[in-house]
Amino acid sequence: MIxxxxxxxxxxxxxxEIDISSAFKIxxxxxxxxxDAFDKPDAALSYFNQGMYDLLLLDIKMPKMNGIEFYKRMKxxxxxxxxxxxxxxxxxxxxxxxxxxxxxxxxRRLIRKPIKIQDLVKTVKAELLD
Amino acid sequence: MLLYLIIQYQLLIHxxxxxxxxxxxxxxxxLHGSENVMNTIIQFLSKSNMIDSCGDNKAPKLVIxxxxxxxxxxxxxxxxxxxRYITDITKDNVKYCKQLMNYFDEIRHIDGLRAxxxxxxxxxxxxxxxxxxxxxxxxxxxxxxxxxxxxVKDIVEQQKYIFESFWNKAIPAEQRIKDLEQGIVPGSTxxxxxxxxxxxxxxxxxxxxxxxxLLILPxxxxxxxxxxxxxxxxxxxxxxxxxxxxxxxxxxxxxxEEKIHNIYAVNxxxxxxxxxxxxxxxxxxxxxxxxxxxxxxxxxxxxxEKTDDSKQDFIDAIGxxxxxxxxxxxxxxxxxxxxxxxxxxxxxQLKIHDKMQVEFINIAxxxxxxxxxxxxxxxxxxxxxxxxxxxxxxxxxxxAERLQRLTNDILDVTKIESKTLNLQKEEFNLNDLLSNxxxxxxxxxxxxxxxxxxxxxxxxxxKRSFLVKADRRRITQLISNLLNNAIKFTEGKGGxxxxxxxxxxxxxxxxDNDKEVVVSIKDTGTGIDPEIYPRLFTKFATKSETGTGLxxxxxxxxxxxxxxxxxxxxxxxxxxxxxxxxLPLSSNKEQRFQIRRLAP
Numbered sequence: 135m136i137x138x139x140x141x142x143x144x145x146x147x148x149x150x151e152i153d154i155s156s157a158f159k160i161x162x163x164x165x166x167x168x169x170d171a172f173d174k175p176d177a178a179l180s181y182f183n184q185g186m187y188d189l190l191l192l193d194i195k196m197p198k199m200n201g202i203e204f205y206k207r208m209k210x211x212x213x214x215x216x217x218x219x220x221x222x223x224x225x226x227x228x229x230x231x232x233x234x235x236x237x238x239x240x241x242r243r244l245i246r247k248p249i250k251i252q253d254l255v256k257t258v259k260a261e262l263l264d
Numbered sequence: 265m266l267l268y269l270i271i272q273y274q275l276l277i278h279x280x281x282x283x284x285x286x287x288x289x290x291x292x293x294x295l296h297g298s299e300n301v302m303n304t305i306i307q308f309l310s311k312s313n314m315i316d317s318c319g320d321n322k323a324p325k326l327v328i329x330x331x332x333x334x335x336x337x338x339x340x341x342x343x344x345x346x347x348r349y350i351t352d353i354t355k356d357n358v359k360y361c362k363q364l365m366n367y368f369d370e371i372r373h374i375d376g377l378r379a380x381x382x383x384x385x386x387x388x389x390x391x392x393x394x395x396x397x398x399x400x401x402x403x404x405x406x407x408x409x410x411x412x413x414x415x416v417k418d419i420v421e422q423q424k425y426i427f428e429s430f431w432n433k434a435i436p437a438e439q440r441i442k443d444l445e446q447g448i449v450p451g452s453t454x455x456x457x458x459x460x461x462x463x464x465x466x467x468x469x470x471x472x473x474x475x476x477x478l479l480i481l482p483x484x485x486x487x488x489x490x491x492x493x494x495x496x497x498x499x500x501x502x503x504x505x506x507x508x509x510x511x512x513x514x515x516x517x518x519x520x521e522e523k524i525h526n527i528y529a530v531n532x533x534x535x536x537x538x539x540x541x542x543x544x545x546x547x548x549x550x551x552x553x554x555x556x557x558x559x560x561x562x563x564x565x566x567x568x569e570k571t572d573d574s575k576q577d578f579i580d581a582i583g584x585x586x587x588x589x590x591x592x593x594x595x596x597x598x599x600x601x602x603x604x605x606x607x608x609x610x611x612x613q614l615k616i617h618d619k620m621q622v623e624f625i626n627i628a629x630x631x632x633x634x635x636x637x638x639x640x641x642x643x644x645x646x647x648x649x650x651x652x653x654x655x656x657x658x659x660x661x662x663x664a665e666r667l668q669r670l671t672n673d674i675l676d677v678t679k680i681e682s683k684t685l686n687l688q689k690e691e692f693n694l695n696d697l698l699s700n701x702x703x704x705x706x707x708x709x710x711x712x713x714x715x716x717x718x719x720x721x722x723x724x725x726x727k728r729s730f731l732v733k734a735d736r737r738r739i740t741q742l743i744s745n746l747l748n749n750a751i752k753f754t755e756g757k758g759g760x761x762x763x764x765x766x767x768x769x770x771x772x773x774x775x776d777n778d779k780e781v782v783v784s785i786k787d788t789g790t791g792i793d794p795e796i797y798p799r800l801f802t803k804f805a806t807k808s809e810t811g812t813g814l815x816x817x818x819x820x821x822x823x824x825x826x827x828x829x830x831x832x833x834x835x836x837x838x839x840x841x842x843x844x845x846x847l848p849l850s851s852n853k854e855q856r857f858q859i860r861r862l863a864p
Contacts, residue, residue, distance in 0.1 A: 151634055153659045157641035164648060195630060222633035224626045248637040251644050 143262060144186065147171040148178045148204065149193035149220070154247070158191070161251035162258065175199040184212040189262055191245075194221040202235060209239070218261050222247040290416035301411055302332070305389070309336070312384030314346045316427045320378050321352040324360035337367045350430050352377040353440045361437055372434030375452050379430070381423060388414045388423045451563075451589025459579040462568060463493070465587060466578075469560050470498050473508050478559040478601045481514040486556055486570070489578045491523065500527055503538035513604055516542040541608050557597050564589050565597040620803065627812050631670050635663035673814045677803065680821040687735040687825055691850055694730040694739070694781055698765060701743050709751070715758030716751050730767065730781040731850040738822045739847075745815045746785045746843050754789030754840065762786045768846065780828070784844040791834045792841045800832055823847070 145167050149155040152173045159171040170187075172178035175196055190208060192201035199207075205217055219241060232244060243261050245254065295301060309315070319327075327333045340347060346369050353361045353373040365371055381390035390412040414420065456462050470477060477499060481487045490496060502508035514520065524540050556568040564587070571583035588594055642656040642663075649656065679685040699720075706718050732739075750761045763785050767778030792800060801820040803813065816830075823830045828847040835842055 151638070153638040153663060154634065154641065157638060157645060157659070160645055160649065160652075161641060164645075222630045222637060224629045247633045248640045251641055 143188055144168045145170070145189045145191055145258065146178060146182065146187040147191045148175055148196070148201070149173065150175075150196040151193070154193075158251075158254065162191075162255065164251075165255045167255075167258070175201075175204045179204065179207055182208060182211060186212075187215060189258060190215055190217040191258065192217060192219050194219050195223055202239075205239060205241075216261055216264075217241055218243040218245055218257060220245040220247060220249075289418070290414065292412070292414040292416050292419060294410055294412050296410050304411075304413060305336070308382075308384060308387055308389060309340065309345065311387070312345065314348075315340075315382055315384050316348045316424070316431070317382040318350045318377060318379040318427065318430060320380060321354050321357055323380065324351055324353075324357045324364055328360045328363050337364075341367050348372075348427075348431065350374055350377060350379075350427075350434050353437055353444065355444050358441055358444050362441065365437060371437035372431060373437055373440035374430060374434045377430070379426075381427075383420060383423045383427055386415055386417075386420060388412075388420045390423075451591065451594075453586060453588040453590050453593050455584055455586055457584045459582050462566075462582055462585040463578050465585070466558065466566060466568065467493065467495065467498070469558060469564055469566055470495055470502075472564075473502055473560045474506070475561045476509040476559075477502065477511070477561075478557070478598065479510075479512045479514075480555075480557040480601055480604065481512065482554050482556060482570070483573050484515055484517055484520060485573050485576075485581070487514050487520050487523075489576065489581060490556070492576070493578050496523075496527065500535070500538065503535055507537050509537045510539070511601070511605070512540045513543055513601065513608065514540060515544075541605055543604075543608060544611075557600065559594060559597045559601060562594060562598055563591075565594040567597065624803065624812070628670070628674065631812050632667070635666040635670075638663040639667075670812060673812055673818060676818045676821075677814055680818065685821065685825060687738060689733050689735055691731055691733045692736055694732045694734075694783070694847065695728060695765060697736060697739060698743065698763070698783065701740060701747070702763060705747055705751075714751070714755060716754045717760045718747075718751075719760060719762045721762050721764040728767070730765065730778075732781065732826075732847050733850050734826050734847060735822075739826075742819050742822045742845065743783070743785075745819050746845075749815065750785050750787035750789065750841075750843070752789075753791075754787045756790065759788035759840065761788075767849070778849055780846045780848050782844055782846045784842055786835065786842040787840040788835075789840045791838070792832060797834075801830065819845070 143166065145162060147155055147158055147162070147169050149158070149171075150173050155171040155173055159169045162169045170178075170181070172181070176199060179199075190205065192205055194201040196204075201219055201221075205219075208215060208217075217239075221244065236242075236244070242264070243257060245257055249257075295304070327337065347367070349364065349368045349371045351357075351361065351371065351373065352375060353371075361371060381388065383389075391410075456465065479490075479495075479499070481490060487496075499508075499510045499512070503510045516524070521542075524542075527538070527540075528535055554570045554573065556570070558566045558568075566585055566587050568585040569583045570581050572581050575581040588597075639660050642660045646653060646656050646660075676685065702718060702720060708714075709716055709718055747761070747763075754761060763783065765781060765783050768780050768782050769778055801816050803817045816832075820830050823845045826847055828845055830843070830845040832841060832843045834840070
């Protein structure tokens with residue numbers, strides 16, 4: 135986990151695949167974001183506090199606690215925090231989630247892996263600007 | 265019953281008291297008295313060339329055992345009269361019926377026949393009931409108290425018509441006797457059109473069950489109606505108290521599901537013989553008719569047709585019913601039940617299979633995209649971060665290997681399923697291979713600073729030679745897969761992995777030599793998830809967030825292709841699991857040679 139205290143386009147990234155969370159962290163930091171990356175949702179959850187981040191970038195399929203559940207818990211702490219989900223799974227696997235749960239949660243962006251770093255940056259920026 | 269009717273006639277004449285109705289067309293009389301009855305019968309027989317006769321199930325015994333009847337039988341046979349006879353052949357009178365077949369041209373059977381009459385070309389005779397005391401004494405005199413005689417053409421014609429109706433409905437005595445001797449008792453089939461009678465019979469049939477009840481309910485409403493009728497309660501009691509096997513096929517919805525849940529919930533341990541198979545209402549593959557089918561003890565069936573399924577009351581909802589004790593009919597309903605039951609099971613399996621396929625696509629896509637993402641991202645970042653070059657190349661390599669493993673697994677499964685998994689067999693010492701693999705793993709564990717310790721148990725066996733003829737690459741793949749799993753599920757909290765190898769003789773113990781080698785890999789990890797256990801070696805069985813669920817399926821296919829077996833169980837101390845496989849050993853001669861050579 136790499137800690138950032140400055141409050142400027144700060145991103146909390148949670149992905150149980152360490153290689154991916156590390157790569158995304160480097161790529162996003164290259165583009166001016168401040169990123170805290172975790173590979174264990176429970177560790178991220180215990181670290182999280184209201185107003186710490188502008189955006190959550192969450193993997194969906196993770197052991198013990200999936201990204202959706204994680205986000206619900208996060209929202210209880212910080213209602214305004216924005217989110218982008220990111221998944222390597224087939225899209226229809228999450229069709230119901232996307233249709234039913236995403237609107238309730240106010241989720242607008244689902245990023246599919248694999249994605250180029252520059253495209254990831256574009257999506258993240260768009261979400262933060264909205 | 266021809267003969268005792270004839271005797272009745274003789275009795276009638278003897279008594280002198282009779283009713284008399286003479287018309288220009290003929291005479292109809294009710295006569296009493298045994299002597300005259302006999303004379304009349306003799307006259308009846310003497311004037312007749314063709315005689316058709318019916319008798320109840322007591323008649324054959326009397327005809328054979330009472331002397332006066334026997335005499336008449338001989339006379340009939342001698343005079344070559346053509347006699348057709350119908351009776352109710354039962355297991356009690358079958359031996360007499362067989363004897364009667366020697367005297368009559370043809371005998372047929374009707375279940376429960378109660379008619380006693382005879383017709384010749386121009387005359388008709390009908391007896392009343394027999395006096396039981398005379399029947400027991402096997403005496404003819406006094407046996408029949410009265411008889412009806414007629415030679416009125418219309419009456420004779422009517423009776424001929426009745427006889428022909430019986431005759432056409434009857435089955436040959438030979439067939440009936442064969443069925444009885446083989447224990448086959450074809451029952452009867454009846455159509456019941458009175459709903460209240462159907463309801464009564466339905467309840468009585470359910471309550472009469474001794475061994476098994478099969479019930480097909482075609483609609484949700486049928487379930488609800490039958491429940492209101494108390495049928496479900498009766499079935500439950502039968503299963504609980506008398507261990508009657510109750511099997512029900514029914515469509516379900518939330519209401520029915522809750523009711524089923526309540527049936528099971530009360531006394532679950534005593535409900536082992538009670539099963540309800542749900543039919544999915546939305547399923548296009550499974551169609552049930554609108555007929556409720558009940559089969560009791562595979563001896564009786566009741567098929568109830570509905571006229572209005574919307575009605576709440578059983579009587580209002582049903583039309584007619586077919587009740588049968590006929591073995592072929594009842595077994596047809598059993599067959600319908602079993603076919604539907606199997607169809608439901610197959611449909612369920614198909615659904616599971618489809619679900620597994622979808623699940624596999626999800627898993628495979630996740631497993632393909634994840635390392636691809638890592639390769640793509642690090643390749644992109646590599647140029648910007650030359651200082652992290654080595655670290656990033658390692659990550660790319662690691663993920664490329666992961667992709668390679670997945671590709672190989674998918675290709676292996678394709679080969680297994682298309683039966684093109686070819687083995688390159690060679691002879692080698694399994695212990696040598698095992699030692700090399702374990703050495704590599706130990707190095708890897710040390711390098712990764714893993715909290716798992718790997719042990720070789722039973723050093724003597726490790727020193728032995730276990731020659732196998734096998735595909736070295738595939739056996740390496742198998743052992744590596746099992747070791748990877750053991751380490752993966754032990755790594756979290758840390759623990760030990762033990763590998764043992766031992767020779768096994770044949771179960772009958774007729775040989776001093778080992779026939780196979782068994783390798784066991786025991787870990788102290790998380791153990792096998794109970795949900796996965798029943799399908800552990802099938803495709804796509806995984807609870808892991810990383811893994812395709814193909815590894816153990818491939819392992820099983822590899823080992824079985826070598827004539828070996830693979831199995832797994834959770835350890836008795838609740839810590840971890842043990843996976844083991846067996847492989848047939850090469851010829852024992854060589855084993856012995858190897859053992860001597862290697863022994864210190």
